[in-house]
Amino acid sequence: MIADRIRKIIKPAILASKPYSVPQAEGFIKLDAMENPYSWPEAVKASWLARLQQTDLNRYPDASVNELNTRLTHLLALPEDISIMFGNGSDELIQVILLALKKSSVVLAPEPTFVMYRLLSTLLEMNFIGVPLNDDFSLNLNAMLAEIETTQPAVIFIAQPNNPTGNTFAQASLEAIIKSAPGLVVIDEAYHAFSQKSMMPCLSTYPNLILMRTFSKSGLAGLRLGMLFGANEWIAEFDKLRLPYNIGTLNQVSTHFILQHSNLLEDQVEQIRNDRDQLLTKLSMIAGIEAWHSEANFILFRVAGAGHVHKALLQQKILIKNLHGTHPLLHNCLRVTVGTAEENSAFLSALTAILGV
Numbered sequence: 032m033i034a035d036r037i038r039k040i041i042k043p044a045i046l047a048s049k050p051y052s053v054p055q056a057e058g059f060i061k062l063d064a065m066e067n068p069y070s071w072p073e074a075v076k077a078s079w080l081a082r083l084q085q086t087d088l089n090r091y092p093d094a095s096v097n098e099l100n101t102r103l104t105h106l107l108a109l110p111e112d113i114s115i116m117f118g119n120g121s122d123e124l125i126q127v128i129l130l131a132l133k134k135s136s137v138v139l140a141p142e143p144t145f146v147m148y149r150l151l152s153t154l155l156e157m158n159f160i161g162v163p164l165n166d167d168f169s170l171n172l173n174a175m176l177a178e179i180e181t182t183q184p185a186v187i188f189i190a191q192p193n194n195p196t197g198n199t200f201a202q203a204s205l206e207a208i209i210k211s212a213p214g215l216v217v218i219d220e221a222y223h224a225f226s227q228k229s230m231m232p233c234l235s236t237y238p239n240l241i242l243m244r245t246f247s248k249s250g251l252a253g254l255r256l257g258m259l260f261g262a263n264e265w266i267a268e269f270d271k272l273r274l275p276y277n278i279g280t281l282n283q284v285s286t287h288f289i290l291q292h293s294n295l296l297e298d299q300v301e302q303i304r305n306d307r308d309q310l311l312t313k314l315s316m317i318a319g320i321e322a323w324h325s326e327a328n329f330i331l332f333r334v335a336g337a338g339h340v341h342k343a344l345l346q347q348k349i350l351i352k353n354l355h356g357t358h359p360l361l362h363n364c365l366r367v368t369v370g371t372a373e374e375n376s377a378f379l380s381a382l383t384a385i386l387g388v
């Protein structure tokens with residue numbers, strides 16, 4: 032009875048899809064989701080709580096997120112032709128962009144990459160096309176340009192640095208893609224804090240370029256705040272699809288607070304970058320492991336029997352991401368997020384024990 036009605040009214044694309052599952056992490060060393068492992072000093076927490084105490088929740092939040100908008104426009108020295116739109120994480124912004132497209136539009140992305148581009152495109156019945164990266168995870172520029180030429184995609188998503196491979200793509204390749212794209216190119220700079228590379232200076236040059244960033248990976252995954260940057264005209268259209276109060280008062284107040292303590296996050300990011308390089312050196316020295324250079328806060332590596340290694344790590348209460356089976360280029364690949372020095376050591380010793388080396 033229920034099943035019949037569900038089939039009658041729900042889109043086939045939704046019926047056919049699997050839910051995005053997040054593993055239970057209670058009691059685990061959690062190195063699977065690119066979170067910053069550090070909290071804030073007690074004194075900072077206390078003044079944050081004092082700010083929240085002055086905040087009332089009986090009124091709706093500032094619907095246009097004006098104050099934050101002004102603040103970030105100033106901090107990032109954005110020119111007048113560029114606007115910002117805020118999302119409940121950048122995931123919501125990806126969804127808003129896709130919701131704005133005409134029926135069955137072509138959406139293109141190099142793969143392997145962040146799974147949400149494909150997942151949300153499929154759920155929203157867009158025509159998603161993944162173009163395989165080269166074996167070294169660089170962009171296959173010829174393949175990308177050929178696909179752009181034949182399929183005329185409405186939107187191209189490119190994560191820079193890329194997740195889950197950790198590398199950045201050549202700026203010249205990105206610009207060639209932007210120049211040849213008939214529609215929009217969204218450069219997703221979720222890991223910008225770690226790579227310190229950005230296409231922000233190109234925003235006014237290319238009217239079909241949109242940038243996306245998030246506070247999640249640099250240290251505020253619990254906050255859920257993503258940002259879209261682009262020409263005023265684009266943002267004005269997308270903003271019509273944004274739910275009026277999508278950024279809650281607590282989020283707005285907390286973001287203001289952390290912007291006043293931005294050196295705290297910057298120091299943590301610096302620590303994570305250093306620890307990442309150490310972790311990569313140590314991983315690369317383990318016999319049987321191929322680990323790739325990363326400009327983000329995680330490392331992709333290949334090991335024979337990756338599925339078994341992943342399970343054995345779980346038994347030792349260490350949670351990383353198993354990517355084996357998700358894309359041919361990720362055969363036997365696992366992804367580990369950079370944790371604290373102690374967590375990284377615990378991971379390395381568990382791994383060497385499992386491999387018996």
Ligand SMILES: *Cc1c(COP(=O)(O)O)cnc(C)c1O
Pocket residue numbers: 065119120121122123145190193194219221244245246247252255256257
């Ligand atoms: C994690 C991630 C996101 C999602 O970030 P949220 O702001 O937490 O939704 C977006 N893009 C890429 C490439 C990511 O890795």
